[in-house]
Amino acid sequence: MSDVPTIEMRGISKSFPAVKALRGVSFTCSRGEVHALCGENGAGKSTLIKILSGVYRPDNGEVLIDGQEQHFKHPQEALLAGISVIYQEFSLLPERTVAQNLFLGREPMKNGLIDNKAMVAETQRVLGLFGVRHRIEPETLVADLDVASQQMVEIAKAISLNAKVIVMDEPTAALNEAECEVLFSLVDQLRASGTAIVYITHRMREVTRLANRVTVIKDGEATASFDHVPAPDVIVRAMVGRDISEYYPEPATSSEIGPVVLSVSGGTNAALRDINLELRSGEIVGFAGLQGAGRTPLAMALFGAAPFTSGTMTLDGKAVHLTSPRDAIRAGIGMLPGDRKAQALFLMQSVRDNGMLTARSFANPFGGHKANRFTDLTGMNALLDQMKVRAPSYEQEMRFLSGGNQQKAIVARWLALRPKVLIFIEPTRGIDVDAKASIYHLMRDLARAGTAVMMVSSDLPEILGASDRIVVMREGRIAGEFGRSATEAELMLAATGETGVAA
């Protein structure tokens, strides 16, 4: 390792009209190391990266690449200097092929025409470097690839640009377990080949697995920096600024778990096979499994959005046949969708209107909007207060809230209706550590109050930490049930179907 770090950021400060985003942050990353950058949402990680990549210019401080001071005026300059950033939202063009995306804006020319052959060959070479050559064809349209493969293409693009530094901004946010493993081994390979990698995450497991060094940013300052990877709780404490020993609430005691509220027997549809399931009042059941294992289709079937085509379902012992979300809500089932922006949020409406919507949908349509038989404006304010939704005003449009606060506001929507069963799909995706803890406590509070809680999650530690019982799904079936003392390995084995090879 040379003495000069590949990137060195010294005393970076940056203010926006409203807020001081960064205060004297220093950060280095050298060849062949993975430097994890941790912090809650809004801590300033993204601002730091945007300064590194030339999107913003710092008010103070300097950026050195290979010891040379740089003043990037445009992201393109940073890119040419060897800095590639892979953002959470990809910059690929979906209607172009993988090869076309890799060479976007620098297509090889031959006789004045684009040299397609050379493009495909080079793409194949780059993909071959990290062994995904068989997984991704250069001439596939990006739109036809799954999220993980798209990410591979982004990384391939960075490699083909000879990036010295690759910044990955929460790269696993949209990946399932198996895909994460592929990504991790790719990161290992990049490190071995001498790339400097800045890895932004707030998942401790990834820090432990990948990082050589860790820097924690909180409120725009680098509050902690470790040259080795410390225990996860040390990092988490630095991130949230307090001890979170009560990160996951206490599990249910046997007396808290009540009678069966919802049961399914032989539930089958296009995505599900022979589902037999019981959800009990007072209990949180975690649903684990790989992407595509049928967890979300199961939630959608219970919620009437994609009903079972055969099999029976009972609610409080009575047979029900739910064919729309409206049916399900009327019967006492609520659901918090996984893709909040697409499926749950009304970004142009106020926080309070977002909370009131379901209650209003089941009230007299010509009744006043201020009060209905479920709740009224004051009641909704109280629920939002209870959820600790942080907003300057509940009249504020939803789009101005952070992910965690949006999620809490959506929870309030269901609280007003007091459902018997509440289904959470990926309840903490894209939410910072602090808000996560409050979502877990909320689920527990609801369970204590007698609700049957179903939680679909791709985050195994969360499944293990927050559930009373764990159901693993695979290929549309229930592959196994576990108590809360199960291990990640057991769940993974059940999820992948590779039983009996416990190491």
Next chain:
Amino acid sequence: MSAQSLPRPAAAKRSLPKINPVYVLVAALILAIIVMNPAFGEPTGYMNFLKRVTALAILSAGALYVIVSGGFDLSVGSIMTLTVIGSSMLASNDPNSTYWIIPLMLCIGAVIGLINGLVVSYLKVPSLIATLGMMITLNGVAFMWSGGAPRGYLPDTFRFFGRYNITDIPVITLLPVAVICLVVFGTILWWGMHRTNFGRMLHAVGDNQQAARLAGVPVERVRISAFVVSALTAVLAGVILGGRAGVSVDIGSGFELQAITAAVIGGAQLLGGRGSVPATIAGALALEAIFTLLNLLGLAQPVRLVVQGLILIGAVAFATYQRKRAGR
């Protein structure tokens, strides 16, 4: 997304009461008209202006229901035409016919709105196309009904709503019945949009249809209702316009786009989720005021069309720009 993209003071600024620019625009335009034509400041001047704008204002407020729900209704102009032609054909100069003709026309309007809504909601035809088809169909129906030339007259009882002025009123001296209609229907439409559960569901459906369905909103019913409201207001607008201007075969043509323009000037979000009835009515006033100004400047009908087109594009571009700046 990080906190930097939602700075606090900007948020605080937004919670301050913000006056919709359309009201400033209307005030400025009216002022300009008065400067150019002082007679406009007299009751006969502004009351006639309001009388002229009533049909468009009511129509726009109704069309806003569809816009807020995330659709377009291009059939409203043809519904107005059908109302006027149909009423004149049925009336056959019988003053007492008005009492059954207007309810009948409202029923026809409701059926048309229902068909629009069903086609859009269940056959999944984009509303722009579905209502364009309806517009062509209804224009054809009106044409066949009238035989190509307007026949018959609208009795005075029918024209009462669009033409009659109540006179000898202190201070304002005269009050057109049309203006009373504007206040009454404007209030009803404001209440429906901004004070009922239905209005909030309408906003939600236009903001995010999938999320609305998953939140339990009866999406189809809400969208169909929006088309019915829009069609009913088109009938009312037709009655008022016919009353004011009399019978002609293309009386409603062009009103559908004027209504959309008025809503957009009033800050409505095309594609749904945001819109205000008072601001839309103000948008209609602004549009009519611009036309009045163009008239005063001696500019003819073709210029009017050019201006209206440019306003529509400009208003949408402005709204999009503001939205972008607001970080969405």
